Amino acid sequence: MPRTSVRKQLIDWYFDQLTGELNRTTGEQFLKHIPRTLESYVKLHDKYTKRLENTTDTDENDENNPPPPPSSISSSSSSSSSSSSSSSSCRSIIRTILANEKFLDLIKSERYIAPRLPVPRTQDFYLNVVPNLDNDRFRQNFRVNPDAFEFILRKISTNPVFGERQGSAELQLKIALRRFGGLDDVSQIAQKFGIGEGTVVLYTQRVAGALMELWSEYVRWPTAEEQAAMKARLRAKDFAVWEDCVGFIDGTMFPFATRPAFGKEDARNYYNMRKHAYGQHATVVCDDKNRIIHFTSLFPGSVSDQRAFRVTDLYQKPEEFFRNQYQYLLGDKGYALNERLIIPFKQPRSGKPPKEQRRFNWKLSSLRVKAEHTIGILKLRFRSLQRLPVRLVSQEKLSEALRWIGACVVLHNMLVDFRDEWEPTTEMLEEVLKEERERDEEYFGAIDGPVQVDDPGLLVRMSKDERRGHTRRLALMQRVIDEDEAFDEEIAMLVGSNAGKNARKRKRK
Incomplete structure (x- = not known):
């Protein structure tokens, strides 16, 4: 079996043992704590380690390598591996992992326990749909009309946060406006615009930062x-x-x-x-x-x-x-x-x-x-x-x-x-x-x-400030009363005339 494949299976085995033992003994909180602990050790050992792809074949028998679990890589003895895992010590597994620099390097390179699946995406919406939107549909999609969009783009496009080796300021603004508008979540925007989910977040942060510089x-x-x-x-x-x-x-x-x-x-x-x-x-x-x-x-x-x-x-x-x-x-x-x-x-x-x-x-x-x-x-x-x-x-x-x-x-x-x-x-x-x-x-x-x-x-x-406020409020109330009385007198003088009818309508409004 190729060396890298064996090492990959070895990592999977250790993670299975660690996860299973922790789940049985210490519960969910300790299980959440262990990956952070491992990650901190990975960072400490990072400058002293090398990836296994760059090591020699003699490293296969290095005494510092973690010993392969009995029959764990062989599919013919999976039951014995399962019984062995249930009886293994959580502490010894952690100690073995942390003691070996090469294995720490492998953990760093294979730190995702779940498989990373590509997100289906296309740029058809951005390249073919958006350019053909009328004003109303553009406003529905980006919360502003096209002229206002161009105005905002001119105000932020000169910000140095928008560099050359990245998406255009126009693309980043459109993505940010869709997120601000609450129309799609990150994954939906990534699919519609043909970019990664992390890029969607980064574009939003850039636009938000550029807009905040216009606050004053x-x-x-x-x-x-x-x-x-x-x-x-x-x-x-x-x-x-x-x-x-x-x-x-x-x-x-x-x-x-x-x-x-x-x-x-x-x-x-x-x-x-x-x-x-x-x-x-x-x-x-x-x-x-x-x-x-x-x-x-x-x-x-x-x-x-x-x-x-x-x-x-x-x-x-x-x-x-x-x-x-x-x-x-x-x-x-x-x-x-x-x-x-x-x-x-x-x-x-x-x-x-x-x-x-x-x-x-x-x-x-x-x-x-x-x-x-x-x-x-x-x-x-x-x-x-x-x-x-x-x-x-x-x-x-x-x-x-x-x-x-x-x-x-x-x-x-x-x-x-x-x-x-x-x-x-x-x-x-x-x-x-x-x-x-x-x-x-x-x-x-x-x-x-x-x-x-x-x-x-x-x-x-009342405090001194409250008394002043109360005095001002009473004065405003008196002005409201005087205004209403003057208006009522005007109504009385114009009763029966068209002007009176119009005045009454205005008062009802």
């Missing part, structure tokens, strides 16, 4: 001119009461497809009870055009919106973001009231809130819901964000997951600027309303939730 250009706080433009748009849409609002804030979670491979206690930090999933929390601030102007993701999914917001620069250093004392954000009941963050009035325990407060809440929510629309658009366009295909086994994998999320955020803003809009669907709006109701239930009576407005000791227990 596309994910930034609005300039004075952009804030003035937003103020004008709010006035034009009958939201003049909120003209000093510069953004809408909300928290969200990006679920992982699998449970983090940490210890039970560490993995529990990523579990969100309301979502019933493991994930990463993020704080999102957007403008009225669904553009994300501030984004942070510092905590696992179990953390509340308010706690995550407290550690952001936006909360701790507001003077670096707000240009004057009048500017503020609009948020939901998951946040605490303060001078820079206005939230709805909470429902009193005694019953319904007053009519004025209900009207204020309705007006505020009809504008603040933009934050949930923005998050919904982001997750619908890049559906991988609904189940991140990254398993947390180390800090490096967490960094990879954050780069994945960040790359999708950059793409979202690039497409907003390019006017490649992704309109919210009816299903998304229903999900938004469902989440809003869940938030109301979750934060009712919460310690960090909004304070009770019908409490006589309200102002006494």
Whole structure:
């Protein structure tokens, strides 16, 4: 029998003995530990070893070679080999393997216990189908229209991460967009584009890294001119009461497809009870055009919106973001009231809130819901964000997951600027309303939730920042009341006329 074939069978025999003995004696955990131990020894001995293909025939009888098992290579005595394996010592097998450098070299060269089968693949989809896609089908496949794709490609193709001896930047971007879009898993993309599965992962990482280098250009706080433009748009849409609002804030979670491979206690930090999933929390601030102007993701999914917001620069250093004392954000009941963050009035325990407060809440929510629309658009366009295909086994994998999320955020803003809009669907709006109701239930009576407005000791227990926020909220509510009264007077003057009918329609809208 050829020497290499004998050695291959010898390796198979030792692995069979090792696996069988460990499985019978120490259980699954020790079985998982042993391959890592062997691999570490392989690395230590690597520089001292040579592959058996380069050794001489005299090595066959080297006393340092592991002794061949009795009759294990001969098919005529398989039963005796089986009985011998059951009685062999696990420790002696490990000791024999680790004591022999040539055998360690063989383990390294044949380290896959399961056979490695080639994945069937073809480039027909990439070469023949993709070039003939119309605009709508191209958008379905790559989540952007062809012009927007060319725009993104121009922005990242000059990045040095795309070298000469690799696939084109165009190919790598298309593969990354399919993965971000959550349309296929790695093996399906490898088959469609005619490349290896490892190459698919590598291309995605390159594109994500190139997009993250554009972060400061596309994910930034609005300039004075952009804030003035937003103020004008709010006035034009009958939201003049909120003209000093510069953004809408909300928290969200990006679920992982699998449970983090940490210890039970560490993995529990990523579990969100309301979502019933493991994930990463993020704080999102957007403008009225669904553009994300501030984004942070510092905590696992179990953390509340308010706690995550407290550690952001936006909360701790507001003077670096707000240009004057009048500017503020609009948020939901998951946040605490303060001078820079206005939230709805909470429902009193005694019953319904007053009519004025209900009207204020309705007006505020009809504008603040933009934050949930923005998050919904982001997750619908890049559906991988609904189940991140990254398993947390180390800090490096967490960094990879954050780069994945960040790359999708950059793409979202690039497409907003390019006017490649992704309109919210009816299903998304229903999900938004469902989440809003869940938030109301979750934060009712919460310690960090909004304070009770019908409490006589309200102002006494408020912090200085809360009192300022409460004062600002009351002033905004008064403006809402004044606006409604003026509108009602206009309706009364125009009753019976066509102008009155149009005004009533506008009010219903």
